Amino acid sequence: MSEKKKIYKPKSISGFSEWLPEIRIIEQQWLDHIRSVFESYGYTSVETPAVEELDVLLAKGETDKEIYTLTRLQADPDDDKDARLGLHFDQTVPLARYTAQHFNELVFPFKRYQTQKVWRGERPQLGRSREFMQCDIDVINVDHLPLHFDAEMPAVIYEVLDGLNIGKFQISISNRKILLGLLEALGIEDTIPVTRNVDKLEKIGAEAVTTILKDEAGLLQEQINAILQLAQNTDLSSVNAQNEQMQEGLDELNFVMDQLSHLPDHAIKADLSIVRGLDYYTGTVYETKLLDIPEFTSSICSGGRYDDLAGSFINRKLPGVGISIGFTRLFEVLQHNGLVQGERKCPADILMILPSEERRAIVADTARTLRKRGFKVEQYHAPQKLQKQLSYAEKKKIPYVWFPPFEDDQQHEVKNMNSGEQQKAELSTWSPQEDTSHENAA
RNA sequence: GCGGCUGUAGCUCAGUGGUAGAGCACUCGGUUGUGGUCCGAGCUGUCGCGGGUUCAAACCCCGUCAGCCGCCCCA
Numbered sequence: 001m002s003e004k005k006k007i008y009k010p011k012s013i014s015g016f017s018e019w020l021p022e023i024r025i026i027e028q029q030w031l032d033h034i035r036s037v038f039e040s041y042g043y044t045s046v047e048t049p050a051v052e053e054l055d056v057l058l059a060k061g062e063t064d065k066e067i068y069t070l071t072r073l074q075a076d077p078d079d080d081k082d083a084r085l086g087l088h089f090d091q092t093v094p095l096a097r098y099t100a101q102h103f104n105e106l107v108f109p110f111k112r113y114q115t116q117k118v119w120r121g122e123r124p125q126l127g128r129s130r131e132f133m134q135c136d137i138d139v140i141n142v143d144h145l146p147l148h149f150d151a152e153m154p155a156v157i158y159e160v161l162d163g164l165n166i167g168k169f170q171i172s173i174s175n176r177k178i179l180l181g182l183l184e185a186l187g188i189e190d191t192i193p194v195t196r197n198v199d200k201l202e203k204i205g206a207e208a209v210t211t212i213l214k215d216e217a218g219l220l221q222e223q224i225n226a227i228l229q230l231a232q233n234t235d236l237s238s239v240n241a242q243n244e245q246m247q248e249g250l251d252e253l254n255f256v257m258d259q260l261s262h263l264p265d266h267a268i269k270a271d272l273s274i275v276r277g278l279d280y281y282t283g284t285v286y287e288t289k290l291l292d293i294p295e296f297t298s299s300i301c302s303g304g305r306y307d308d309l310a311g312s313f314i315n316r317k318l319p320g321v322g323i324s325i326g327f328t329r330l331f332e333v334l335q336h337n338g339l340v341q342g343e344r345k346c347p348a349d350i351l352m353i354l355p356s357e358e359r360r361a362i363v364a365d366t367a368r369t370l371r372k373r374g375f376k377v378e379q380y381h382a383p384q385k386l387q388k389q390l391s392y393a394e395k396k397k398i399p400y401v402w403f404p405p406f407e408d409d410q411q412h413e414v415k416n417m418n419s420g421e422q423q424k425a426e427l428s429t430w431s432p433q434e435d436t437s438h439e440n441a442a
Numbered sequence: 443g444c445g446g447c448u449g450u451a452g453c454u455c456a457g458u459g460g461u462a463g464a465g466c467a468c469u470c471g472g473u474u475g476u477g478g479u480c481c482g483a484g485c486u487g488u489c490g491c492g493g494g495u496u497c498a499a500a501c502c503c504c505g506u507c508a509g510c511c512g513c514c515c516c517a
Contacts, residue, residue, distance in 0.1 A: 009490090014509060066443095066515090090517085118517085123443085125511060134517060196515090276516095302517065326517025355475080390477035406475070417477070 015122075015130030017332065022342025022397075027331060030164055031115065034135050034325065037160045038113040041152065043137050046112045048094040050119075054084040056097050059312040060280065066121035087119040091136045092309075092322065099140050100313030109141040109149070115327070126336060127298055127329045135160075138322030140309055145319040147252060150284040150305055151259035153323040157288065157301055158263050160325065166334055167292030171301070172271035173256060175284050177249025178239070179275050182230055185242040186223045193217040195275040198231050202273060203297050206232070231273040239272070249283070256284060266291070282307040286323050290330075293337050300330040343397055348378040349432070350400045350414075351393040356383045359404060366404050366412070369427055377402075393417055400432065 012018065019027060035045075051070050058067075070085040088094050091114045099110060115135045124130055137156060139149045154171045161169050179198065183191050197212050206228055213219045213227070233239055236254060241247035253270060260268050276285045281304035288301035303323030310318045334340050352367050354360060360383075367377045378398065380389045393401045394417060403413040403422075414430060415422040 009488095011508080120516080122515070123513095124509095128516075132517065298516075300517070324517060329517050353476090386476045388477095392477085394477045401477085403476085415476075420477085422476080 015124030015128075017129060017131075017328065020342065020345075022345045023335065023340065025344055025347065026340055026342060030331065031135075031327070033163050034115065034160050034327075035113070037156060037163065038135075038137055041111075041137075041156050043111045043113040043156075046095070046098060046114050047116060048088070048091070048098055048114070050087055050117070051085045052088050052094055052097065054086045056313075057086050057088065057093055059096075060093065068119050068121055089120050090118055091116060091134055091324070092138070095136075095138055095140075095322075096310040096318075097313055099318060100310040103314060103316070109139050109145065111137070111139045113137045127296060127333050129328050129332070132326065132328035135325040135327050136303075136322060137324075138320050140318050140320040143317050143319070145305075145321060147255055148259065149321050150252070151256045153284075153303060153321060154256075154260055154268060154286060155263070157286075157323055157325070158267055161288070161301070162267075166330065166339065167290065168266060169300075170267060170269055170289050170291055172269050172274045172287045172289070173253065173260075173284065174270065174272050174274040175249040175253040175256075176275055176281055176304070177245050177283060178253065178272060179227070179230065179249075181241070181243050181246030181249055182226065184245060186226060188219065188223060190217070194219070194227065198227060198273060199275050201228075201231055233272055236270050236272075252283060276302065276304055280306050284321065290333070293333060296333050296337075298329070299326070300333070301325045345396045346378065346398065348376045348396070348398045350375055350377045350402050351389070351396075351398045352377060352379040352402050353386065353389050353404065354380045354383050355404065355406045359383075359406070363404050366402065366427060370402070373428075390415075390417075 039045075054067070054069065067086040067089055070087065095112070095114065099106065113136065115133065117131055117133050119131050122128060122130060137153065139145065139152070154173060157171060176195075179195065180191060183194060188194060194213065194217055197209050197217070201209050210224050210228065213224050214221070219227075230239065236250065236257070239246075239250060241250055257268070257270050271287075274285055274287050276287070283305035285304035286302055287299040290296060290300060301323060303321070305319070305321040307319050308317055309320040310316070331340065350370060352363050354363050363379055367379050370377045380392065390401060399417055401415045401417060402425075403415065405411060412425045412427055412430075413422055414425040416433075
């Protein structure tokens with residue numbers, strides 16, 4: 001009896017996801033698509049470090065963000081010279097720092113996209129991770145940012161999401177000035193509890209929101225009625241502005257909706273109950289829901305306008321508007337609902353059979369030729385039984401198997417693994433034939 | 443951070459006091475240069491961890507850790 005090796009049983013860490021190859025292939029296709037749409041609108045890529053100084057991350061006073069801090073295992077506990085570092089919890093704060101720091105070298109309006117992982121020390125569950133990918137676009141300008149960019153955000157996102165196979169979705173748009181203007185008119189000063197709870201309207205219903213606003217925020221029934229009436233109003237033109245701020249919000253929202261009139265009705269909706277819990281948004285706000293997965297109520301893509309992005313870092317006024325796809329959330333939820341189905345386990349189009357050790361050079365040569373022609377080609381690694389080599393192609397779902405000449409006077413042959421057909425092939429001209437039948441060979 | 447539920451093979455789970463099982467997956471085989479199906483054989487477990495009760499614990503009790511779900515918050 002041999003001694004049993006001690007092994008550490010591998011396990012995944014909750015809230016940190018990783019995928020099998022067949023899923024990762026799709027994830028990369030999605031990311032490629034997102035990148036290409038972003039770039040088609042002229043957004044430029046920025047990547048910032050995973051860590052920022054804690055002072056930067058906390059500059060906005062977002063202490064409830066559950067930031068992961070970074071320390072060295074060998075750190076000297078008495079040495080506090082090192083700046084304390086933390087993993088970034090979003091990409092907006094790093095963008096603010098970046099924009100302020102490189103202010104003189106950037107061209108404004110600065111349009112950037114950023115796809116990186118972010119970290120939040122929260123309790124994970126479906127659609128909420130501790131490490132997740134966000135795909136952000138933001139436009140930053142100096143002093144004044146044209147409203148037309150507020151309409152560009154949903155336009156870009158519509159194109160991104162429409163190109164991913166995620167079913168129907170709806171981008172809801174509102175403008176915080178409308179609700180905040182009403183609160184001002186009603187004489188309500190402490191707005192955060194109100195906006196946070198109005199935000200839950202669709203999720204928990206009007207009665208529950210009424211109870212919370214009455215009991216916790218101490219509002220009067222009259223005030224609550226006015227707020228709910230506004231939030232539930234589905235007809236923008238019937239809203240009466242009670243002050244300048246409200247009117248401004250209505251005008252802005254109408255402009256944005258007008259700019260988006262080319263998009264399908266179900267995809268874009270003005271919804272005055274959307275206010276976003278975050279209090280740094282000052283105008284337009286966005287949320288996106290998956291209509292085909294109604295049981296998942298959280299937003300998969302949100303954002304908004306902020307009047308002053310980098311005020312904590314530079315003495316200039318930098319207004320911006322941005323939106324962020326919760327990529328990991330979206331991907332996980334769709335996968336959970338069976339809408340992300342992995343097929344290929346590797347990118348190869350063709351598996352090269354290795355008939356014998358003597359033929360290895362010819363096989364390699366053939367593979368090189370095919371790669372030059374643009375195919376992705378994997379060579380089988382050992383001259384094993386054909387049964388094994390074919391079974392390998394089958395398991396990896398490689399669609400074509402290439403048989404090089406087994407003897408000098410023979411021809412190349414290619415087998416279509418889907419149909420089972422095998423035909424002679426010309427190395428310089430072969431291409432995957434159009435399959436007219438979609439059935440698998442029995 | 444708060445609450446509920448759950449931890450048994452790589453996966454999905456059965457087993458509720460008498461020293462561990464199924465299906466799937468995986469490996470090999472069913473002769474010469476051809477995969478999937480079928481048939482046969484095989485491999486895989488500190489029964490999450492620690493303690494207690496008992497002649498005896500995967501099973502009962504306590505603790506602990508982890509996971510899932512809900513809340514909070516948010517992508």
